[in-house]
Structures are given as C-alpha cells and as structure tokens.
Amino acid sequence: MTLSNTPEQSQLGRASAYVDQYDPTQLFPIARETQRATMGIQESALPFFGADLWTAFELSWLNARGKPQLAIAHFTIPCETANIIESKSFKLYLNSFNSSVFPDAAAVRERLADDLSEAVWRGSERSGRVGVKLLAPEMFDREQVHEMDGVDLDRLDLECTRYQPAPDLLSAAFDEIPVTETLTSRLLKSNCLVTGQPDWGSVQIRYSGPQIDQAGLLQYIVSYRQHNEFHEPCAERIFTDIWQRCRPTKLAVYARYTRRGGLDINPFRASWPQALPANVRTARQ
Structure with a gap:
C-alpha cells in the first residue's frame, strides 16, 4: 500500500511550533513512487542502486544530569525505501530531542534508527534499517571539507x-x-x-x-x-x-x-x- 501523504500536507511553508520534547510523530514520510512514476521508474524494477546521505548539524539532547549533549549525525537511507522524509519534518523531529533525557549517545542513535526506519518503510510490506552514525565533539576536528573530484x-x-x-x-x-x-x-x-x-x-x-x-x-x-x-x-x-x-x-x-x-x-x-x-x-x- 502506497503512503497517501503529499508534500502539500507537510509543514513546509507553514508556521510551526518547535517541540523540544521527543516526538517521533513529527516525521512526515512521502512516497517515492509518485515522483518516480513521472520518470517512468517502476518501484518493482529500479534502474539504480544507491542511497540518500543526510547530515544533521543540529542534534542535541540532555544526559541524566540535565547537561546538554550534542553530535553531528550521518544518516544513510537506502534508495529502495518506500518513502523519503520531508526535510522540515526531519528538522522538527530532531529538535524534539533538545530537552529530552537519554542515558547516552548509543540510546539516541538507536532511537533515531528505529524511528527513521519505521517512517521510510511505512505503508510497505518490506522493511529495513536506516544507517545512523553519531560524531561526538571530540571527533569534529577530523571532519573534512573536499570538493568533488572530476x-x-x-x-x-x-x-x-x-x-x-x-x-x-x-x-x-x-x-x-x-x-x-x-x-x-x-x-x-x-x-x-x-x-x-x-x-x-x-x-x-x-x-x-x-x-x-x-x-x-x-x-x-x-x-x-x-x-x-x-x-x-x-x-x-x-x-x-x-x-x-x-x-x-x-x-x-x-x-x-x-x-x-x-x-x-x-x-x-x-x-x-x-x-x-x-x-x-x-x-x-
């Protein structure tokens, strides 16, 4: 069953309340099938492999003592997933971690992977796992900047x-x-x-x-x-x-x-x- 969400139903272009308590319902998946159909691409026979690589630079939560923690997050969403995540809803979802308490970064990573995996496969009989990698502040200095080769x-x-x-x-x-x-x-x-x-x-x-x-x-x-x-x-x-x-x-x-x-x-x-x-x-x- 194809997801019925449309871009016009999302929070794009609307005033939005920024929820700072964990709320996975902020995620708004949109079926890939709709746009692919305009290109003659069939979901049952994709002509390509690949993924969507997301980077989140604004991820923060509270530890058990209420001290803010932060990380840069890398997400890998396979192109075979049924849905994409509308980007503003992704931002609102990440903001909902801001005042929520998690025991450690591993717990945050698992919660992110669980919620995103459910959203990108919602409405499909198939399922899979979204890749999530969190970089702690002590790793920030290793982040590279490089132009594309060619x-x-x-x-x-x-x-x-x-x-x-x-x-x-x-x-x-x-x-x-x-x-x-x-x-x-x-x-x-x-x-x-x-x-x-x-x-x-x-x-x-x-x-x-x-x-x-x-x-x-x-x-x-x-x-x-x-x-x-x-x-x-x-x-x-x-x-x-x-x-x-x-x-x-x-x-x-x-x-x-x-x-x-x-x-x-x-x-x-x-x-x-x-x-x-x-x-x-x-x-x-």
Whole structure:
C-alpha cells in the first residue's frame, strides 16, 4: 500500500511550533513512487542502486544530569525505501530531542534508527534499517571539507537559455571509442517543490560508454534552475535522462546540496552495486 501523504500536507511553508520534547510523530514520510512514476521508474524494477546521505548539524539532547549533549549525525537511507522524509519534518523531529533525557549517545542513535526506519518503510510490506552514525565533539576536528573530484564542466564558456529540465540537450558520441570519465559541476540549482525556495547543489557524474558532450551536459544541469522538485527525485531524473539519452554502460550520479535548517541531503544513484561515497561535505555545505 502506497503512503497517501503529499508534500502539500507537510509543514513546509507553514508556521510551526518547535517541540523540544521527543516526538517521533513529527516525521512526515512521502512516497517515492509518485515522483518516480513521472520518470517512468517502476518501484518493482529500479534502474539504480544507491542511497540518500543526510547530515544533521543540529542534534542535541540532555544526559541524566540535565547537561546538554550534542553530535553531528550521518544518516544513510537506502534508495529502495518506500518513502523519503520531508526535510522540515526531519528538522522538527530532531529538535524534539533538545530537552529530552537519554542515558547516552548509543540510546539516541538507536532511537533515531528505529524511528527513521519505521517512517521510510511505512505503508510497505518490506522493511529495513536506516544507517545512523553519531560524531561526538571530540571527533569534529577530523571532519573534512573536499570538493568533488572530476573534470570541471563549469570552465566552459557557453550560452544557457533553458531553465526547466531539457533532456534533449544531452548527446553522446556513439560512433567513437567509449571512454571512462568523471565530470562535475557546482551549477546545479533547483527549487523546493512546495515553497519554491532555492536548493543549491553540486553534482558529480561518473560513467563509462560513449563520450558525453560536455557543453550539452552543463546546459542540461543548468536547465534545472527553475525546476520545482525535491533533491532525491532531481538526482534520479538526472540519472534517468543521462541513462536513456547517452546510453552509458555504467553511470553514477552523486548530488550534494547545501544545508537548510541544519540538514543537508546528498543523493547517490549508480547503475551497479558499489560502496557508497564518503559523506564528505563541500565548501558550500
């Protein structure tokens, strides 16, 4: 049974009371199936593997003596889950830990994993576990900042005139020797599906196959600039369009979006099973 929640029913764009006592009902899952159907993606036969890598920079709770504790949290939500979590509801949920007492960080981690796992699989006959990793303050100094590796598409001096996703801009050299390369851009921008607020991101595209025309690819990335869609389906749309138009033998798309409300979302999709990329933030994140 598909979850019936819609983005318009969420707290996005509304005044919200910030609850500071633990409240898992703040989480608002939205079915992935709805947006995937617009791309011709069937839930029973996903064309990709991957996960959504979230980072929470605003997580705090109280210990048994009432002293505030804090951590940076990394979440790994498999792309096979039935639902995504609407990001404002995720923030409200995390805020509900602020004045709640937990015996230790392990208890917080387990509570997070339990609640998020239930939410992302709600309405599905399947189930699984969301990955949760908490970094204590003594580990903060080890957190890296690194730009995505690859050939920088943004170096190209070209004209951009289209600002809604235009897959017809994509092309590849099907009559030439196949290549393996990694291409990156910091010019990915889309807008929140409900509020229209800008979502800024970088994207890395790794592929093997007919060489993709770089100018057309950059124009295609820029074409998302006025598009209203959540981060996760944007990454899946990019993957699907390149897969269909350029016909690579292997393809991986990794998008890292700047944080909002103390949360960043970083979808990764690949045509073959592999280790997930390290959740390392870029300078803008």
